[in-house]
Structures are given as C-alpha cells and as structure tokens.
Amino acid sequence: MQDSNTGDSKAIVTNQLGVHEKLVDIVEKHLAHRSQKPFQQHTLDAFALANERVSAHKGKLILDSCCGVGQSTRLLAKNNPEALVIGIDKSAHRIERNDQELVARTSTHDIDNFLLLRADLNDFYRLIVREKWCVDQHYILYPNPWPKSKHVQRRWHGSAVFPEIISIGQKIILRSNWRLYLEEFLMAANIANRRGSIEEVKADIALTPFEAKYKASGQVCWQLTIT
C-alpha cells in the first residue's frame, strides 16, 4: 500500500456486479449475535489512555478511524478547536511517523486537542460502546476496500463489529474511491435503522493522503453521510 500523493493510483477492480448477494444475511447475523472475541492487550492499553482523556474532556468528541498517518486527525482538530479528536490506526509505522512535513503542511504545530493511538478497531469499537462514549462525529476515511467478493466480511459493514460501528457517532462520515463500498455500507446501515446519503467529495483540499492520491489520479472520491 502506498502513502504518496503521486497520481498513479489504479481504480478499484472487483468481480462483484453490484451489492454482495450475501450482505443482508451477513449483517443480520452480526446484528443478532455480538462478537465475544477476547480483547488484545495493546488495544486495551490504548483505550485506557484515550478513556482518561475523554473522561476529562467536556466538549465535542470526534473519532477518526483508520486515520493512517493522522493528517485528517490533525485537520479535524484544527477545524474543531472545541473538540477532542481521537485518531486510531492499527499500523504502528503510520501512527508513530511523527512527520514534520505533515505538521508543517497542515499548519498544526500548536494544535493539541487530538490523540493518535495505535489500536485494532475490531476491539477498540467494542470498548467505546462498553464505556458509552458520546461520539459526535465518526470518520472512516478510505478504509481498505477488499474488493474481491470473497473478502466481503473484511469490509467494515461485513465485519462482526458492524453493530458497534453503526452505533458510534451522531453522524458517521465514510469516504471511498469505490462507490459500491459506500452503497453496501448504506444498505447495512438501513438494516440497523440508520439513514444516509452519498455524494461526491468536492473539496479542493484533500483531508487525507489517500484522498490526495486518488484525486491526483483523476478518480472520483465519494462520501457517505449517515445522520
């Protein structure tokens, strides 16, 4: 997987003709039976750190899932000074990069209303629900698409943790360069009684490195907003 902003990103190739034929069954099964998998220690530790900060914070709470190097986390924190923004990614390499060029490019030297943590969201989401965090906005920007039909359960809406994902955030904002991913997520959200709409991302300034890369390659980026 690349992080660069070069314009050589290939469009998604999938063997699916439309929404996955087993999606409804998969989502209903997960909504009926919650995951009981044990939590990994590193995510429990990361959650304890975040929970301390969240408990002490009185204002708005924003979750930036799959935040990569944290560009969106920084920009969201800068644009929402009253909020606490928690960025989560499972990749230590990305989370710990501490890229001064990124800090300079996003003009976020003086911003400290955010936290970047390495954790596995399959566990972290369940801990958020258990601890009853009140998340105002929940961003999932350019999740790994897993476009092969046989990998549908690796997509967030096909995963065992979807019931928790869809319950986190008064507003959920999901972006992808693969519109079908968002259509599937919206269908799964509807099964869980949440509504939303999909539109093209028009903003000039990319919120994330992957968004910049897709735009530089001439691809359309889409946003699903669940309210």
Ligand SMILES: C[S@@+](CC[C@H](N)C(=O)[O-])C[C@H]1O[C@@H](n2cnc3c(N)ncnc32)[C@H](O)[C@@H]1O
């Ligand atoms: C395609 S990248 C997008 C990164 C960033 N949002 C962007 O747009 O530049 C997807 C990210 O999701 C992270 N990710 C995938 N599965 C995850 C999980 N279970 N828990 C936490 N992060 C995960 C990956 O490490 C990767 O950084």
